[in-house]
Amino acid sequence: MGHPGGKIQVDHVSKVYPGTRGAGQGQVTALAEVSFAVEEGIFASLIGPSGCGKTTLLFMIGGLTAASTGTISVDGVAITGPRPDKIAIVFQNPTLLPWRTVLDNITYGLELQRVAVSRRRRVAEEYLELVGLREFRRALPRELSGGMRQRVALARALALGAEILLLDEPFGSLDEQTRIMLGAELLRIWEATRKTILLVTHSLSEAVYLSDRIYVFSRRPGRLKAVVDSSIGRPRRLEVMTTEAFRTDTKRLWDSLAEEFQAQ
Amino acid sequence: MRLHPRWGRLLLLVATALLYEGLARLQIRPFFFPPLEKIATELWAGWQTGQLTRHLVTSGLEIGVSVLLAAAVGLPLGLIIGSSPTLVSLVEPVLLAVFSTPLIILYPLLVVRLGLGSTSKIIFGALYAFFPIILNAIAGMRAVDRDWLVASLSMGARPLDLVIKVRLPAALPAITAGLRLGLGLAVIGVLATEYLAGVRGVGYLLQETAARFNVAYLYALTVLVIALVVVLNTGATRLEARFSHWRSEL
16 A cells, blocks of 8 residues: 555545525535545445435546545545546446547547557557457447447546546446446456456445445435445456355345435 | 439439420420520520629629638637527527528618628628528537536546537537538528629629520529539538538438
8 A cells, every 4th residue: 555544535525515596495415524545456336325426426536526525635645636647437428429439539538648649549459459349449439339338438448547447337327238247347357457446336236246345325415334345255257146255245235225225 | 123313313304304395395485485405505605705604703702702701700609609508598599580580681781881792792691601600500519418528527638628629529510511501591692682783693694684584594594503502512411421420310
């Protein structure tokens, strides 16, 4: 560990949205006093009922939204805006530029980073290969399936070469089979690159299957409710989903979340 | 055997010409239906004297300059207005309201101010073309998905990057559509004003030919102008398609 606490340090972070004047509503607290530290190289997940502020928290770590109170730092440096050198983000929607080919979408981030043309092509080809879309390099996003688009978005994020990968329900809109396959692919990529990954998800099995550590959030205002450490070994293959350890972890996670659902 | 649509269209054209020629040969109203041969002769005569070319060039230049002028003003304004929702809600209804009035009523004012020469035609053509160009530029800027901007920011985009790499390419299909519509309106604007009060150009030539009751030449000019506009529009549509290929066909 290079820095005390961890790679990503979240300190007493809250997010308060001002109320809508016309509707006569008061301010809304989306996230209340959240603190935790993510160690370098681990795969961590944020899980909780919808509206608990987990996506907001991810956006704050990514420097896209400011925290109302508290601080977030990466490698000991406070986050005040996007840090593409350190942090890459995969969004809920693939957010590909529809007029660019698959390859040009992957080079896009490097282009914004003012990387030389020859280098960004080489890097893009490498990640295109990694996500298995080499033969689609010249295709436009609209010619791809939802799962393929999200793989392009993943390649684009990986191509930035950042040590931290933030994933905001990247497989949320995909069908069950596709999301399991992509989850397995993500694990394979993580094992090959050993990035620090923070995944927002609402799927228990996805969280259990992928993570070393799961942060469980309460209903709004979102508070960090529990931290579930995985008891499943590495490397993991899809078969772990049928093991006793997987069932135990899922039950622990479910017990923690069930209170939140029942309280609704 | 299936006929290619292109040949089908040609066949339709030939059939229409033959039908016309038949009517002309029947001599029902010989004054209104001169035979095709006479029409062709008149066209050839106009071409030979260089008179036709001169008027075509005049109108062509007037149309070209008016579209350029309309684009030079309309595009930047549209792009600026389109990037601010406040400005859009302020300006767009006004533009739509003005555009829905018969703008030709402004032409007498332009003549009084600018005279009967090319300038009044160019300004009117530009005024007419201005509306679709600026309205489409505004619409184009609003076609920008907020997610694209957020994702770009997360990858280190600077404000200028957002304009050049996201906003402009996203708006390009609408922008080219606006230019195509503007070109069509500039043709109408220039020819109509030449016809109403002019001394040069194809519109003037049509008016002058009609006044001389040279029906055959009038037919020739009409068909020629239609053909030229069709070619122009086809070119513009092709250009537009080049910039819109990424949009899903629906």
